[in-house]
Amino acid sequence: MGPEVLELEQQLAGFTGARHCISCANGTDALQMALRAREIGPGDAVIVPAFTFVAAAETVSLVGATPVFADVREEDFNLDPESIRPALAAARAAGLRPAGIIAVDLFGQPADYGRLEAIAEEEGLFLIADAAQSFGSALDGKRAGRFGHVTATSFFPSKPLGCYGDGGALFTDDDELAAILRSLRQHGQGEDRYDHQRVGINGRLDSIQAAVLLAKLETFGEEIVARQEVADEYGRALSAVAAVPVLRTGASSVWAQYTIRVLERDRVAAALKADGIPTAIHYPRPLHHQPAYAGSPIAATGLARSERLAGEVLSLPMHAYLDLATQDHIVASLHRAVGGTGLGRAASGYR
Incomplete structure (x- = not known):
């Protein structure tokens, strides 16, 4: 204080x-x-x-x-x-x-x-x-x-x-x-x-x-702009092979994670890892499936989307200083892993 x-x-x-x-x-x-x-x-x-x-x-x-x-x-x-x-x-x-x-x-x-x-x-x-x-x-x-x-x-x-x-x-x-x-x-x-x-x-x-x-707040505005540029490039480059995130009308994002959706996620993540690209899964198990909350009430209409997302989401490298050459490497690797396999947007049920 x-x-x-x-x-x-x-x-x-x-x-x-x-x-x-x-x-x-x-x-x-x-x-x-x-x-x-x-x-x-x-x-x-x-x-x-x-x-x-x-x-x-x-x-x-x-x-x-x-x-x-x-x-x-x-x-x-x-x-x-x-x-x-x-x-x-x-x-x-x-x-x-x-x-x-x-x-x-x-x-x-x-x-x-x-x-x-x-x-x-x-x-x-x-x-x-x-x-x-x-x-x-x-x-x-x-x-x-x-x-x-x-x-x-x-x-x-x-x-x-x-x-x-x-x-x-x-x-x-x-x-x-x-x-x-x-x-x-x-x-x-x-x-x-x-x-x-x-x-x-x-x-x-x-x-x-x-x-x-x-100190970090001094450059935060510039970093927000840079993060959006990285997200824009991902969206352009990946929309044909994966379900990419969408901004609602009137909304902006700081892209804490750039999270796509694919089927056979573990295989795709392994292929990216083999190319030296780290990924993360946020989050692999919805909260109502966690032992600590197994007895908690859930919405009467169910939680089907939460369960589906938990099995498909994959977060890619994202930060304000991600250079284009590195991003091109990530995009090319993902295209190789997903392209032609039916793992993209239509297969995932994304709308």
């Missing part, structure tokens, strides 16, 4: 346009703090996409609430608004009180917040925008950090804006919510360090990480 932390919070708030930025130790703490600030706990249900990193469901469980899994859309990997009400029905059938939604902006593009915010308003739900992978993106002229009741993000080193260890932040325009989040971050502190108004956590951001982020 040194002076670098306050400066970072001010700069991040200015970057996003949010009234408040509350830094914290990591993205998982950010999600947990958001849930605790609204006193979500035992007996409550929070809707979470089934196809995402475990932190979204984990934090719901850590506050004593129950994650209820909804499906995602194939075209952008994000929470499907059409799956929310079937998930709410499953929550109520299980005797739970629907309390919130965590919408994860998977791989860099914001979720459909226009529809999600409308559903949250109609149903009286607390909407958390998880921008751990989308910080720096925008939707309809608003940057990530301005969606939902509160936005949580991560500055883990692999993120588009990453520090040299763990770090995170929350963004909100709600003055009261911001004050509670600041208290929770420092052991529930009130008027002074020995006044504890609520049960909090040690969620402070390290000043060294804040200093790193301040």
Whole structure:
């Protein structure tokens, strides 16, 4: 909580346009703090996409609430608004009180917040925008950090804006919510360090990480542009042989991952590895198939898209400094692995 932390919070708030930025130790703490600030706990249900990193469901469980899994859309990997009400029905059938939604902006593009915010308003739900992978993106002229009741993000080193260890932040325009989040971050502190108004956590951001982020923020805008150029080249070069990600109208992405879809994924990944090209699978098993969440309710309409995506996604090298020669090598290798085998867009069922 040194002076670098306050400066970072001010700069991040200015970057996003949010009234408040509350830094914290990591993205998982950010999600947990958001849930605790609204006193979500035992007996409550929070809707979470089934196809995402475990932190979204984990934090719901850590506050004593129950994650209820909804499906995602194939075209952008994000929470499907059409799956929310079937998930709410499953929550109520299980005797739970629907309390919130965590919408994860998977791989860099914001979720459909226009529809999600409308559903949250109609149903009286607390909407958390998880921008751990989308910080720096925008939707309809608003940057990530301005969606939902509160936005949580991560500055883990692999993120588009990453520090040299763990770090995170929350963004909100709600003055009261911001004050509670600041208290929770420092052991529930009130008027002074020995006044504890609520049960909090040690969620402070390290000043060294804040200093790193301040330096990296200076070039972040340029890197967002460069990442888009890399994504554009991938899209042009790979659309004939794989299902490539699609941006919704009005949305931009920071391309935390460039994730395609292919059948026989393991064989394709092995062929790229033989050519010296690393790949990754985000994520090989949907959350409702994880042992820790096997008993959690799922949307009444099922989670077929989450299950299909988990078997097809493959993330390619992506960063702002990926040179064209290296990208050409990746593209050529993928064409050799996939071309003529029926593993591309039509075969995957992508639309």
